Amino acid sequence: MLRLLNIEFIKLWNNKASKILILAYFILLSSIALISAIKFDFGMFKFHLAEQGIFNFPYIWHFNTFVAGLLKFFLLIVIVSMVANEYSNKTIKQNLIDGLSKKEWILSKVYTVVVFALISTVFVFVISLILGLIFSSYTEINIIFSDLEYLVAFFIKLFGFFCLGLFAGMLIKRSAFAIGAIVVYFFIEFFSYLIFKGFYRDSDIVDNIYNFLPFKSLWNLIDEPGSRLGAVKELASAAGQDLSYDYAVHWYEIAIVLGWSALFIYLSYRLLLKRDL
Amino acid sequence: METILQISNLTKKYGNLTAVKNLSFTIKKGNVYGILGPNGSGKSTTLGITLNVVNKTSGDFKWFDGAISTHEALKKVGAIIERPNFYPYMSAYKNLKLVCKIKDIDYSKIDEKLEIVGLTERKHSKFSTYSLGMKQRLAIASALLNDPEILILDEPTNGLDPQGIHQIRAIIQQIASQGTTILLASHLLDEVEKVCTHVVVLRKGEKLYSGRVDEMISSEGFFELKYEDEPKLLQFLEQHASIEKTTQKDGLITAFLNTPLSASEFNKQLVESGIYISHLVMRKESLEEQFLQLTDNK
Secondary structure (H helix, E strand, O other), rough: HHHHHHHHHHHHHHHOHHHHHHHHHHHHHHHHHHHHHOOEEOOOEEEHHHHHHOOOOOHHHHHHHHHHHOOEEEEEHHHHHHHHHHHHHHHHHHHHHHHOOOHHHHHHHHHHHHHHHHHHHHHHHHHHHHHHHHHHHOOHHHOOOOHHHHHHHHHHHHHHHHHHHHHHHHHHHOOHHHHHHHHHHHHHHHHHHHHHHHOOOOOOHHHHHHHOOOOHHHHHHOOOOOHHHHHHHHHHHHHHOOOOOOOOHHHHHHHHHHHHHHHHHHHHEEEHHHHOO | OOOEEEEEEEEEEEEEEEEEEEEEEHHHHHHHEEOOOOOOOHHHHHHHHOOOOOOOEEEEEEEEEHOOOOOHHOOEEEOOOOOOOOOOOOOOHHHHHHHHHHOOOOHHHHHHHHHHHOHHOOOOOOOHHHHHHHHHHHHHHHHHOOOEEEEEOOOOOOOOOHHHHHHHHHHHHHHHOOOOOEEEEEOHHHHHHHHHHHEEEEEOOOOEEEEEEEHHOOOOOEEEEEEOHHHHHHHHHHHOOEEEEEEOOEEEEEEEEEOOOHHHHHHHHHHHHHOOOEEEEEEEOOHHHHHHHHHHHH
C-alpha cells in the first residue's frame, strides 16, 4: 500500500498544476479562520460573526465541515486530472507494461483519494479545534468532543465525491470534459429535483427518490447549518416560521454514499479491465 | 533452453476485424527475435496482449512457463511500445525513479542505464523538452532498468532521423551482444536482418513463417540473365533440371534455382547450348525479397 501511495505521490507532487491546486485548497481551508474576522459596524448595527456563536462547540464541527465541504471542488480537479492525464499521456499503458497490475493501478488511485479525504478531515479538525478554543463560549471537554460525527460525515462526503471524480476521469479520459460532465450532471440532478419538487409539493416521494442519487446523498450528509444559528432562529421565529429541522448525520446517509463510492470504484476497475489501451 | 514466452492459438478480434488469428510461437532465452510484418499485421496487438494492455479474445500466453502472474512477470521484462510514454512534467531521472518504484527495485541502476543510452547530461531536464530520439533512448533506459530477462521493442526506430536510427540500432546490438533475449517488432527488414537470429513473419494477423533468419533465406539463389533471343533462352531454362521457375521483367530474365549451381558452371552449360548471353548475375534473395514473396503469395 505504501508503495502504491509513494508511486502516486511522485506523480502528483512533481506536477506543478496539481501541487498548486493542492496547496490552494489547504490555504483556503485554513482561511475558514478568516470568517472570524467578519465584522460589520454600521453605527447602530454592530455585527461580529465570530460572536454569533458559529464557533461555539459543538456547533463549530457542523459549521466548519459544511463550509469546508464547499471547497472540495479544488481537489476534484486534481483527482480527475490525475486519472485523465494518465490516459492523455498514455502513461497508464506504460505503468501496466512496467508491471503494475490493473488492480494495483486502481488501488493506487483509491488510496490517494482516501489520503486526500483523511488529510482534509484532520486539517478541518485541527483548525476547528483551534478556532473553537479561541472563540467558543463552552470549553468543557465533553462538549468540545461531542457531535464529532460531522467529521466522519465530512470524510465520507469527500471520499464519495472524489470517487465520483475518479470514475468520471476513467470513463471520459479527458480532464476538462470529465469535470464538465460532472458539472452538467450536477445541474441535471439539481434542476430536475426542483422541477419534480414543484409538481409533487405535498408528497415526500421526490425526496425519497433523490436521496438515493449521488449529489443529493452527498449533500444530505451534512445539512446546512445556517438555520441552526441563534440569530437566524430568532429572525425566523419572529417571522412565525419554525425552522426546527433534523441536522443529525444518519447511518443510512453514510451507507448510500459508501454504496455509490463502491460502485464508482468497481466500475472504474471494470472499465480498466475491459478496455484495450 | 529456457522458455521465456509461449504464445498458443492467440486470437484478437476488434469487432469484425481479426487483428491476430490463431497465432502460436515460442521465445527461448538467449535469442534475438524479430516480428516482421507490414503495418496493421497484428505485431503491436500481439505484444500488447502479452504485455497486459490489450485483452485477448481467445488463446493463451504464458510468461516463464506460467509460474507467476502476468504483472509479476512483467517486472522481469523490459518493454517499449510504439512511442515512449512518460510523464512530460517530470525529469528523466524522476521518471525512471517512478519506474523503479513500480518494478520494486532500488534506484542504483538509474545512472548506469542513462549512461548506456547517452542521456546522463540531460537527466534533470523535463521529459517534454526531449527530442523524439532522446525520448526513445530514455524508453530503452527505462526498459533496461531491471536488467530484464527479455527486452521487447516495438518499432524502436519509427519516426527517427538517420542519426537517431543509427544510435538506437547500436544500442540494441550492444544489448544483444551481452546475451539479453530481445523481441523486436518492425516493418523495417534490414533492421531485423541486421540484429535478429530468429524471425516470425505476420500478415493480417496470421503467421506465415517462424524460424531462423538464415533458414528463411535458404533458397539456392537465382540468376539474372539477358539475351537477344529470349524465346530460345526461355526454352533452354525450361528444360534445365536445376531451374525451378523463371520470370521476365524489364528485359531481364530471372531464373530461380532449386539445387546448387555455380554461375560458371551455368555459363558453361549455356555456351554448350550455343547461347551467348550479354548479362549474368547470380544473387541470393535478401530478407526483403523473401518477405515480399511470403506476404504476396498467400
